[in-house]
Amino acid sequence: xxxxxxxxxxxxKCIGCQACNVACRSENNVPESVTRLQVRIEGPYGNFPHLxxxxxxxxxxxxxxxxxxxxxxxxxxxxxxxxxxxxxENKCVGCLYCVAACPYKVRFINPETRVPDxxxxxxxxRLARGEQPAxxxxxxxxxxxxxxxNDMTSEVRRVLDTKPNYQQKVNLGTEPRVxxxxxxxxxxxx
Amino acid sequence: MNNIWGSMxxxxxxxxxxxxxxxxxxxxxxxxxxLVAIGLKWYRQSRGLPTEGLPVIKAAAVIGPVAICLGMxxxxxxxxxxxxxxxxxxxxxxxxxxxxxxxxLLVYIPLVFVxxxxxxxKQVLHYAPWLAGVLKVCGLLEGSLNKLIFALALGxxxxxxxxxxxxxSYPILNTAVLPALFLASAxxxxxxxxxxxxxxxxxxxxxxxxxxxxRIEYPVAFNEAxxxxxxxxxxxxxxxxxxxxxxxxxxxxxxxxxWIGVVGLGLVVPVLASTFAxxxxxxxxxxxxxxxxxxxxxxxxxxxxxxxxxxxxIS
Numbered sequence: 001x002x003x004x005x006x007x008x009x010x011x012x013k014c015i016g017c018q019a020c021n022v023a024c025r026s027e028n029n030v031p032e033s034v035t036r037l038q039v040r041i042e043g044p045y046g047n048f049p050h051l052x053x054x055x056x057x058x059x060x061x062x063x064x065x066x067x068x069x070x071x072x073x074x075x076x077x078x079x080x081x082x083x084x085x086x087x088x089e090n091k092c093v094g095c096l097y098c099v100a101a102c103p104y105k106v107r108f109i110n111p112e113t114r115v116p117d118x119x120x121x122x123x124x125x126r127l128a129r130g131e132q133p134a135x136x137x138x139x140x141x142x143x144x145x146x147x148x149x150n151d152m153t154s155e156v157r158r159v160l161d162t163k164p165n166y167q168q169k170v171n172l173g174t175e176p177r178v179x180x181x182x183x184x185x186x187x188x189x190x
Numbered sequence: 191m192n193n194i195w196g197s198m199x200x201x202x203x204x205x206x207x208x209x210x211x212x213x214x215x216x217x218x219x220x221x222x223x224x225l226v227a228i229g230l231k232w233y234r235q236s237r238g239l240p241t242e243g244l245p246v247i248k249a250a251a252v253i254g255p256v257a258i259c260l261g262m263x264x265x266x267x268x269x270x271x272x273x274x275x276x277x278x279x280x281x282x283x284x285x286x287x288x289x290x291x292x293x294x295l296l297v298y299i300p301l302v303f304v305x306x307x308x309x310x311x312k313q314v315l316h317y318a319p320w321l322a323g324v325l326k327v328c329g330l331l332e333g334s335l336n337k338l339i340f341a342l343a344l345g346x347x348x349x350x351x352x353x354x355x356x357x358x359s360y361p362i363l364n365t366a367v368l369p370a371l372f373l374a375s376a377x378x379x380x381x382x383x384x385x386x387x388x389x390x391x392x393x394x395x396x397x398x399x400x401x402x403x404x405r406i407e408y409p410v411a412f413n414e415a416x417x418x419x420x421x422x423x424x425x426x427x428x429x430x431x432x433x434x435x436x437x438x439x440x441x442x443x444x445x446x447x448x449w450i451g452v453v454g455l456g457l458v459v460p461v462l463a464s465t466f467a468x469x470x471x472x473x474x475x476x477x478x479x480x481x482x483x484x485x486x487x488x489x490x491x492x493x494x495x496x497x498x499x500x501x502x503x504i505s
């Protein structure tokens with residue numbers, strides 16, 4: 001069975017501390033002016049006293065049906081065998097078509113390489129060594145779960161099968177591999 | 191509120207800028223001028239009228255190659271890696287509209303130069319007599335070449351629309367009307383450009399073919415207006431995100447560009463001018479130059495409006 005790496009962001013457990021953001025920057029040497037990963041704190045929503053914030057993880061969704069890959073004229077944007085949407089820097093001319101076509105706006109031009117950059121689940125570094133992506137391993141509240149969703153015994157499979165979850169912009173048919181567990185309303189009971 | 195997660199600069203939904211808008215205009219201008227010139231040639235041939243040395247066809251032979259080459263130069267300079275643009279000529283991903291555009295342009299651009307060389311055969315042979323043999327062969331194939339250029343020009347006009355409509359998350363861009371709108375406006379820019387260049391540089395007294403080009407301006411303007419209406423009425427029926435995007439023509443700077451540039455200069459001025467201007471004016475140089483410049487500016491405004499307003503609304 002082929003691998004299907006997915007990431008689950010539990011918006012109940014997330015506290016918006018940006019440790020993932022910093023760990024990603026450090027692991028992947030992301031230049032200061034740009035970012036592969038942000039957790040945006042949006043809100044407050046609801047009515048007093050039942051207010052809540054939304055913790056919105058913004059990073060590559062690793063779409064199974066990726067618009068960036070479809071529009072790339074040279075095939076520099078491609079889906080790797082492990083399902084991770086990747087960039088072949090040598091084939092890229094920098095037309096920005098993929099950056100414009102991404103519905104989630106998570107691609108950016110790396111000012112050092114002049115090539116589109118984005119989250120790749122740390123595939124060449126940590127994942128290649130059999131470790132979890134930097135954001136997952138650093139998260140202090142264990143809000144992130146990463147793994148192979150095709151492996152029926154994996155933790156990520158269990159989380160997806162037992163907790164309500166959603167994906168962003170499913171109406172576009174992109175089939176994102178980042179899943180989110182929505183925050184419960186009216187406070188969290190231990 | 192200050193965000194704590196970092197710079198938001200890279201998340202601007204407007205990724206492609208005015209350089210792309212000008213390229214899309216240039217490609218449309220080139221394709222439109224070829225369509226109009228070859229169409230005029232066929233029209234006159236079918237009536238047994240002479241086609242040699244017509245100012246409009248000479249104008250197209252200038253605009254066709256010059257506009258597309260300027261457009262390509264802009265496009266290459268806008269890449270983040272302009273010196274590695276050749277990769278786009280070596281690698282083709284056929285699900286990408288841009289790759290199909292590259293294929294069409296690779297054939298279209300040389301053929302437009304052949305078209306120009308045949309129109310200005312005497313001048314070309316004067317400076318490059320060694321081309322005589324090649325031009326003779328091209329001259330024999332002229333009929334088929336014109337058909338091929340016409341088909342490729344249609345392709346170039348339409349592809350610039352599909353290039354944008356392939357981006358699924360922008361409601362204004364992601365419609366099937368856009369390629370039709372771009373083709374119709376390419377025809378207006380092409381006919382106006384031909385009239386402008388013909389009037390300025392080639393016209394003597396043969397204003398009759400300018401009149402024939404004028405005749406297609408009404409149907410072309412009608413098609414362009416129809417596409418604009420279809421685009422925005424269609425958006426209104428395509429769900430909340432698309433409905434929100436109709437604000438592009440009611441609020442903000444781009445709404446002014448739309449009403450003053452696209453509708454005013456591009457459609458209202460030319461149509462009113464050709465309908466109500468006194469007969470004595472109609473063939474004066476000043477009138478032809480003013481009206482065609484107005485149309486061209488309108489199409490240029492349309493490309494900017496589509497590129498900027500199109501990317502400003504994301505579903």
